[in-house]
Amino acid sequence: MLLSNIVVVALVAIAFGSGIGIAAIxxxxVFLTIALYALTPLPSTTVAGTAQLLFVVTGLVATLAYARSGELGRENAWTAGLLSGGSVVGALFGAWLNGFVSRGLFGLLLGVLAGGTGLLILYRERRALDVIVTIDPTTRSGAAGYAVLGVVLGACSGLLGVGGPVIAVPALIVVGTPMLAAIAVAQVQSVFIGSFAALGYLLQDAVSPSLAALVGLPLLLGVVAGWLVAHRIEPDRLKALLGVVLLVVAPSLAL
Structure with a gap:
């Protein structure tokens, strides 16, 4: 697959920005997945498979970073384990289901996810979104709740080739998890989602190693930069900007 110089530069730049977003907020x-879908002729299975393989590495790097800064203590590690366990089942199912989704429908679903995520981010920032329900991971019912949530999040991520943090962070915030803790927990989950979803796509021969190599380094550099940003800058403005951009690109994906 040959790509023009302009497309290569765009993919590298978007990958770096995506890495910042993954670790910071x-x-x-989702921007990496959108770029792979919009700027390359790859089928949806290869777009999703390549993205999931990359999210394994970004999840590992971000997990180590947040463990170093203290956001992955015992309670958060237990929550991450519950979510990750459920995500394994969901990610495999989502990767399998993607094989039945046309490129057009994939774009529609990706657009809906981008738009929905953008609306949720903006609504939370504008209205100070309250906790809808509090889940205690130390109780049996709470543990089961997090496991089920992991299945749902894993299935969506596996199907659409987006990293766990894209939908896990807003979901965790809604159930009362602090911002940085939600990001940290979501990074752990993304390792499991990415690993098992990527395995599903590898079995379908739906991963592009050359494309993964092209965007992998700038993506990882972005993750490190994003972790630094998260601990030095109030993320409200970044979250608002992210929400606006998601809403802008959503219609173009869905059409």
């Missing part, structure tokens, strides 16, 4: 990996 969670919903950032």
């Amino acid at each position: 969670g919903p950032g990996g």
Whole structure:
């Protein structure tokens, strides 16, 4: 697959920005998936498979970074384990289901996800979104709730080739998890989602190693930069900007 110089530069730049978004505010990996879908002729399975392989590496790097800065203590690690366990089942199912989704429908679903995520981010920032329900991971019912949530998040991520933080961070915030803790937990989950979803796509021969190599380094550099940003800058303005951009690109994906 030959790509023009302009497309290569665009992919590298978007990958770096996506890495920043992944580690700084969670919903950032969707831009990489959008770029792979919009700027390359790859089928939806290869777009999703390549993205999931990359999200394994970004998840590992971000997990180590947030563990170093203290956001992955015992309670958050337990929550991450519950979510990740459920995500394994969901990610495999989502990767399998993607094989039945046309490129057009994939774009529609990706657009709906981008728009929905953007609306949620903007609504939360404008209205100070309250906790809808509090889930205690130390109780049996709470543990089961997080596991089920993991299945749902894993299935959506596996189907659409987006990293776990894209939808996990808003979901965790809604159930009462602090911002940085939500990002940290979502990074752990993304490793499991990405690993098992990527395995599903590898079995379908739906991963592009050359494309993964092209955008992998700038993506990882962005993750490190995003972790630094998250601990030095108030993320409200970045989240608002992210929400606006998601709403802008959503219609073009869905049409």
